[in-house]
Amino acid sequence: MIDVDVLVIGGGPAGLAAAIAAKDEGARVMLIEREARTGGILKQCIHDGFGLVRFREQLTGPEYAERFIKDFEDRDIESRTLCFVSRIEKQDRGLLLTVVSRKGVDKIRTESLILATGCRERTARQVFIHGTRPAGIFTAGAAQHYINILGQQPARRAVILGSGDIGLIMARRLTLEGAEVLGVYEAKPAPSGLSRNIQQCLKDFDIPLYLSSTVTRVFGEDRLKAVEICDVDNDMRPLEGSEKVVECDTLILSVGLIPENELARTLDITLDPRTGGPVCDGNLMTSVEGVFCCGNALHVNDLVDYVSESGECAGRSAAAYCRRESSDPSKAATVELHPGEGLHYLVPQHLDPEQGRSILYFRSSRVFGECSFVVKAGEREILRKKYPFLRPPEMERLEIDFGGYSVKPGSSVSFEVEEL
Numbered sequence: 001m002i003d004v005d006v007l008v009i010g011g012g013p014a015g016l017a018a019a020i021a022a023k024d025e026g027a028r029v030m031l032i033e034r035e036a037r038t039g040g041i042l043k044q045c046i047h048d049g050f051g052l053v054r055f056r057e058q059l060t061g062p063e064y065a066e067r068f069i070k071d072f073e074d075r076d077i078e079s080r081t082l083c084f085v086s087r088i089e090k091q092d093r094g095l096l097l098t099v100v101s102r103k104g105v106d107k108i109r110t111e112s113l114i115l116a117t118g119c120r121e122r123t124a125r126q127v128f129i130h131g132t133r134p135a136g137i138f139t140a141g142a143a144q145h146y147i148n149i150l151g152q153q154p155a156r157r158a159v160i161l162g163s164g165d166i167g168l169i170m171a172r173r174l175t176l177e178g179a180e181v182l183g184v185y186e187a188k189p190a191p192s193g194l195s196r197n198i199q200q201c202l203k204d205f206d207i208p209l210y211l212s213s214t215v216t217r218v219f220g221e222d223r224l225k226a227v228e229i230c231d232v233d234n235d236m237r238p239l240e241g242s243e244k245v246v247e248c249d250t251l252i253l254s255v256g257l258i259p260e261n262e263l264a265r266t267l268d269i270t271l272d273p274r275t276g277g278p279v280c281d282g283n284l285m286t287s288v289e290g291v292f293c294c295g296n297a298l299h300v301n302d303l304v305d306y307v308s309e310s311g312e313c314a315g316r317s318a319a320a321y322c323r324r325e326s327s328d329p330s331k332a333a334t335v336e337l338h339p340g341e342g343l344h345y346l347v348p349q350h351l352d353p354e355q356g357r358s359i360l361y362f363r364s365s366r367v368f369g370e371c372s373f374v375v376k377a378g379e380r381e382i383l384r385k386k387y388p389f390l391r392p393p394e395m396e397r398l399e400i401d402f403g404g405y406s407v408k409p410g411s412s413v414s415f416e417v418e419e420l
């Protein structure tokens with residue numbers, strides 16, 4: 001039986017940062033990762049653009065991960081790779097996990113648990129494309145894995161569905177590897193990816209972006225031969241008569257990411273339908289005492305810098321929990337944070353107003369030009385911050401100390417966007 005204070009599941013940037021922070025706080029830490037190496041999704045992100053906020057440098061994904069892997073290894077934190085959780089049981093205090101790795105079957109008793117399991121991509125099943133099921137239809141992350149990890153080129157003439165960041169990055173990557181990218185098709189009237197990726201991945205390579213259009217059908221038996229494209233209305237319903245057929249051998253899907261939360265479900269953790277991740281407090285503790293969540297498992301982040309930041313918060317909080325410094329979330333005196341008009345989501349969903357400086361992450365529900373972000377405790381306005389614009393693809397981060405605004409535990413605070 002292995003006995004630890006903090007067990008981290010997932011060895012991506014969130015899990016690595018969490019393990020390092022918990023260890024630095026004096027906790028006995030262990031990390032388990034289902035893949036052969038730590039680093040998470042960053043291992044296959046060989047483009048640059050990582051670490052601009054944290055290191056003020058343009059690092060590639062593996063370079064960014066390497067900094068944390070080195071810090072992790074320098075601390076001699078125990079870890080298992082190729083390791084899977086096969087059973088998880090709540091105990092009076094703490095949890096008992098059964099894990100399987102090349103070392104065999106282990107039982108791990110842990111005082112607290114950090115879920116840092118990242119997210120997964122939506123597939124063709126979730127976007128209802130009609131037709132046959134030929135080879136040549138990949139999620140953007142799978143195509144990236146083929147090219148950047150396995151050294152294989154999966155496409156000659158590609159259509160990309162969805163203008164999320166991974167799709168944009170793959171449009172450029174496929175072009176650099178000699179494929180012809182015929183266009184990126186996006187059902188929404190505005191792109192889903194970061195503005196910098198629209199410029200650097202599409203405009204710089206003359207790759208067309210078609211908004212308010214989607215793929216409705218695929219053709220081909222063994223291999224994809226063509227796709228049917230349709231314009232869509234404001235409710236993203238295909239418009240009859242707008243169909244056109246585009247010949248291609250590859251369809252890349254970049255239609256969204258979903259936090260990976262099977263373990264959270266097993267533990268009956270309350271999930272937020274807006275984020276797809278657990279509801280958590282200002283210490284990133286979930287609705288189950290002693291279980292924390294961070295990174296893309298909590299909500300899908302656009303920048304890895306904030307993933308590491310949330311990992312550090314979860315790691316410190318888990319270590320403090322083991323020292324009995326934070327309590328059962330169901331008993332804590334918290335304020336509820338409500339995303340109102342103009343907000344898609346807000347994390348955390350509740351917090352202790354006395355905890356001091358809190359970091360909030362949020363996304364707007366639509367594109368706003370110049371606008372105010374307004375925070376109200378009941379009818380009382382406590383904060384107003386101007387933004388030149390807010391766009392759903394760009395996650396925002398705000399630091400706020402509710403103690404300074406005399407917000408009482410048990411009350412609720414609402415957040416709204418007002419167009420100016």
Ligand SMILES: Cc1cc2nc3c(=O)[nH]c(=O)nc-3n(C[C@H](O)[C@H](O)[C@H](O)COP(=O)(O)OP(=O)(O)OC[C@H]3O[C@@H](n4cnc5c(N)ncnc54)[C@H](O)[C@@H]3O)c2cc1C
Binds near residue numbers: 010032033040042294
């Ligand atoms: C294509 C792409 C391009 C990106 N570009 C940028 C960029 O330019 N700049 C930027 O800042 N950010 C970028 N990002 C975002 C950033 O890389 C991610 O936000 C970040 O890697 C998420 O970290 P994470 O640790 O939460 O998840 P991940 O990196 O996904 O790590 C999760 C880890 O948990 C493991 N795991 C999952 N379930 C289990 C389990 N049950 N048991 C054991 N292990 C498990 C997984 O194997 C994985 O290693 C990009 C992301 C992608 C996909």
